[in-house]
Amino acid sequence: MTETTRRVLIYDPTLRDGHHAVRHQLDADQIRTYATAADAAGVPVVEIGHGNGLGASSEQIGRAKLTDDEMLTVARAALPHSRMAVFMAPGWGTSTDLRNAVKRGADLARIAAHCTEADVTERHLGLLRDLGTEAHSVLLMSHMASPAQLAEQCALLVQFGAQAVGIMDSAGHYLPDDVTERITAIVQAVGDVPVIFHGHANLGMALANSVAAVQAGATIIDGCARGFGAGAGNTQLEVLVAVLERMGYTTGIDLKRLLRAADIAQQHLMPAPPTVDSVSLVSGLAGVFSGFRLRVLEIAEREHVDPVDLFFALGARGVIAGQEDLILDVALQLKKEEV
Known part of the structure; x- marks a missing residue:
């Protein structure tokens, strides 16, 4: 070398x-x-x-x-x-x-x-x-x-x-x-x-x-x-x-x-150093854009769905960066399926 x-x-x-x-x-x-x-x-x-x-x-x-x-x-x-x-x-x-x-x-x-x-x-x-x-x-x-x-x-x-x-x-x-x-x-x-x-x-x-x-x-x-x-x-x-x-x-x-x-x-710069928490881990497993994290947590809490389920559902849809609007659509679909 x-x-x-x-x-x-x-x-x-x-x-x-x-x-x-x-x-x-x-x-x-x-x-x-x-x-x-x-x-x-x-x-x-x-x-x-x-x-x-x-x-x-x-x-x-x-x-x-x-x-x-x-x-x-x-x-x-x-x-x-x-x-x-x-x-x-x-x-x-x-x-x-x-x-x-x-x-x-x-x-x-x-x-x-x-x-x-x-x-x-x-x-x-x-x-x-x-x-x-x-x-x-x-x-x-x-x-x-x-x-x-x-x-x-x-x-x-x-x-x-x-x-x-x-x-x-x-x-x-x-x-x-x-x-x-x-x-x-x-x-x-x-x-x-x-x-x-x-x-x-x-x-x-x-x-x-x-x-x-x-x-x-x-x-x-x-x-x-x-x-x-x-x-x-x-x-x-x-x-x-x-x-x-x-x-x-x-x-x-x-x-x-x-x-x-x-x-x-x-x-x-940061409230705390980043860590591999449960939601981040699932995001990686599901292959979902890391920048979705805060938006997924916000929508999951508001719509009363599990953020883990939401990440896996987004991964199954093949969602990519720039498709943030689909987070809510997928959350509402999960919510409908739970009824």
Whole structure:
């Protein structure tokens, strides 16, 4: 293994994915405080925004406390060294949102698509190329596609202009062997293009899955401070960095300062660190988007249905991110069946 292949780029979506856990209500002081600490630790890329990305703040998905402009302006000033990234899924965000993010100082943009719908990214990846902004692309709910399908879709993303491609375990459904198969197939399909993995902890496997991804050839790995993120949270950033460094990989991050950043995240961003509770576990087993957690709990309580049953029913329907309206429909159906 060469020095180049032993280096892993750590990508930190604490201030984007973490938003799911607090109903998108982070304020300017919270964003500034964590971004400053992450920058001081040498975290190379820090992602900012509403949990569902640019343009997603809405009554249906959840109205953020701050606008995209406000979040990006605050974060940019707090990140003099780290690159600032944004996330956008076509349908929630638009080309206008991307242009505006770049004007606000975004160095990198991730364009996301459902795991079998890479073609929806072509226009936006082309725009980023025209803007001269680094463009990555990720496939959501990737457990719903085979390794061969994911490899084919990632190859398309590269054709469209993505400079790094990969998968999100949006439901926290994977086991390490699942990740190994998928990352191996993607690496073989895209050659020298960097491959991304983003894990969730619903089955308690986020760190193991991230290690499996690196060993299979992924070179960009996501992690959130204290695991702050949707569902049971994301791969825990500070643990990820410590484990990779012990394995002989380099990240360029100052671990002591990163531990301080993680303490700051716990103290200032979250009511409590995420945990694998019963509902999160079932979400992972059912293969349901982790970001549905709070909405499922709210509707289950209101309609007097078991959230465990509701998650399994949503999984049986194959519901994906963006179909939040179906949560109520499925809950009412369960309620009707219980009568």
